Amino acid sequence: MQENRPIYLQIADRICNDIVAGNLPAEGRVPSVRELAAESQVNVNTVVRTYEHLERDGVIFNRRGLGYFVASDAVERISEIRRKLFFEGGEMDFIFSRFKAIGLTPAAVSELYSKYLG
Amino acid sequence: MQENRPIYLQIADRICNDIVAGNLPAEGRVPSVRELAAESQVNVNTVVRTYEHLERDGVIFNRRGLGYFVASDAVERISEIRRKLFFEGGEMDFIFSRFKAIGLTPAAVSELYSKYLG
Amino acid sequence: MQENRPIYLQIADRICNDIVAGNLPAEGRVPSVRELAAESQVNVNTVVRTYEHLERDGVIFNRRGLGYFVASDAVERISEIRRKLFFEGGEMDFIFSRFKAIGLTPAAVSELYSKYLG
Amino acid sequence: MQENRPIYLQIADRICNDIVAGNLPAEGRVPSVRELAAESQVNVNTVVRTYEHLERDGVIFNRRGLGYFVASDAVERISEIRRKLFFEGGEMDFIFSRFKAIGLTPAAVSELYSKYLG
DNA sequence: GTGGTCTAGACCACG
């Protein structure tokens, strides 16, 4: 499933996770486009797209000539975006339709998810 | 989420759901490409693609000049394909990572899913 | 391979084999269109096409109101048609290209064919 | 015989032959759909179909935005597919029935095939 | 009537 998603979104997700986990603190600088591209083994343009995407969402912001920085309210932004996508963007309904299609019960889902977390 | 998926796959999913639900019985005929295209308001070629896809998966088969028919073991096939995609195709892990990212607990997921089903 | 060939040609082949084997003697009547259709579990039009095809090749001929009959020189006709198709119709080259593609040697082919005949 | 096969399959065969022959090495890139379409003098969509077909068979794979690449085990895949089609798909039996129908002996087949190869 | 193939051209997301 991940491999079918656009690479730039996968990278954006990683950045967001790092922000939420505290690896990338608020107001701190995120890796440069070239750094991240080299590290992720992808084209520079792909990372550019990632950062543009995150900037549009207010997760990071740009200081001309200095690079991109984590927004002070990035964690809240990310949480809000993800919840909105999940509950209002149809993600939840799609996921539940998949659960239903393979015949999973709520109890089974809960158990599988517990295992995943644990 | 659904709306971003290719139409031909959405149609394939609908056909599969109809098969699982018993609306399209085993060995029975599925709508002709032209019928389904008209009904679904899409181009004939899109339905052709759907049926090619389902045939490759062994869900339907072709009788020359007569049309497509539901495979006798279609229900099992569909179940197998969907479970494999879910458990081995990384779908489950991706979904659970989303749950985790927005801070859902197993209990919360179970409750939401119950509501969805009910 | 057989199942991908047009049904009317498969039936034509069967008729030809019956003629060569002597089951359908020269000047004898071949089954009526309806008989053969019922027996072969196919549409009447398919058998019509078979007979038209065989008639064009001079293997059978039509007596109005009486049905189709095996031509007196049907065996020779069939032999000639088959050889021509094989040697000049590109059938041989295609077959040999398949042999080559899966790495069969002449000796291996000979052995497999002997087994098939035996 | 070849000329009656769909173009997209003929092109697929050519690609496979190039892979087996080493002209298209494992992990290497295959021509872009546009390149191959121009070179083969066919519509782009026809090549798209060829590549979809080869991808389903695991012969090539896609890297997003970069193009299609030869699978690392492509040669084995191709060999397996071709052998399966030949031995289990009824291709062999059909071919041998043709040999028999025109009265070829194993020795004759071997000789003709040797000539073809040589 | 059925599906199968092919073309032409468009628009899009992605890297």
Next chain:
DNA sequence: GTGGTCTAGACCACA
């Protein structure tokens, strides 16, 4: 630049 999808329309073989 890459492929992915979709449309429109054509022609064909087959049952």
